[in-house]
Amino acid sequence: MxxxxxxxxxxxxxxxxxxxxxxxxxxxxxxxxxxxxxxxxxxxxxxxxxxxxxxxxxxxxxxxxxxxxxxxxxxxxxxxxxxQEKEYTGTMILGGTTPSFDLETEVDKQFPLDGLNDEMIFKATAAFIGDIQQYPPAHSAVKVNGERLYVKARRGEETELRLRFVTVPEFEITRIALPEVDFRIVCSKGTYIRSLVSDFGKALNNGAYLSALTRTRNGxxxxxxxxxxxxxxxxxxxxxxxxxxxxxxx
Structure with missing residues (x-):
């Protein structure tokens, strides 16, 4: 175009x-x-x-x-x-997790932020650049046996999630004001930013959930x-x- x-x-x-x-x-x-x-x-x-x-x-x-x-x-x-390739900007909250990986559900676990610093957060992005694996969130529109996962999750049912492979060419931190961390990401079709944020928190031996997300580009x-x-x-x-x-x- x-x-x-x-x-x-x-x-x-x-x-x-x-x-x-x-x-x-x-x-x-x-x-x-x-x-x-x-x-x-x-x-x-x-x-x-x-x-x-x-x-x-x-x-x-x-x-x-x-x-x-x-x-x-x-x-x-x-x-x-x-x-086509997608690009997003967003904000994650460190120091906590939610079942949905975003603000749809309440915080269920909290973690201290004392041990985190800017350098650790910047360095943690490296593990999420390139070809990566992730599980879709339990609260997602993915269908299992003809029913969307979020419907099952809201009934309290547990479902075995399938690992998926996605590609993330770019992932950068644009602002740190703990507990808030802003980011920009370029990714392939099927990438769940909520899952990536949750995994990012785990990589820091902490917790993280998505508080804001905007798709800025599609192809x-x-x-x-x-x-x-x-x-x-x-x-x-x-x-x-x-x-x-x-x-x-x-």
């Missing part, structure tokens, strides 16, 4: 959409929205058109940032967009070119109203 093509999806520009043929929409997913919430909102805004709308890569409800939506014939290419698509959901929905609805008005005059 060229810079010019990317700019077409700028949140300040509304191009001429052809949703039936297929549009790729860059969306800034709001906090606490599920990825399916965004899909549903856009699909409803396109009524009465009956179009396929899907997303290319789930973001957790507590995460924000770039979510790629495809419409119409372009939904056939969702797997291609989903397979060559950038968050800075994404639409805000409210802006795009307002535009689509105004377009629908205008077309209805013009049709009534013809």
């Amino acid at each position: 060229t810079d010019q093509e990317s700019d077409i999806h700028s949140k300040t520009i509304f191009p001429e959409f052809n949703f039936a043929e297929g549009e790729l929409l860059l969306i800034n997913k709001p906090y606490k929205w599920t990825s399916f919430d965004v899909v549903g909102k856009i699909r409803n805004s396109l009524k009465p058109l009956k179009l396929k709308v899907g997303h290319a890569g789930t973001l957790d409800p507590l995460a924000t940032g770039l979510l790629i939506l495809c419409t119409g014939k372009l939904t056939k290419q969702i797997d291609t967009f989903q397979a 060559n698509f950038l968050l800075q070119n994404a639409f805000e959901v409210s802006d795009l929905v307002a535009h689509l609805r105004s377009e629908r109203v205008e077309k209805t008005r013009l049709a009534s005059l013809s």
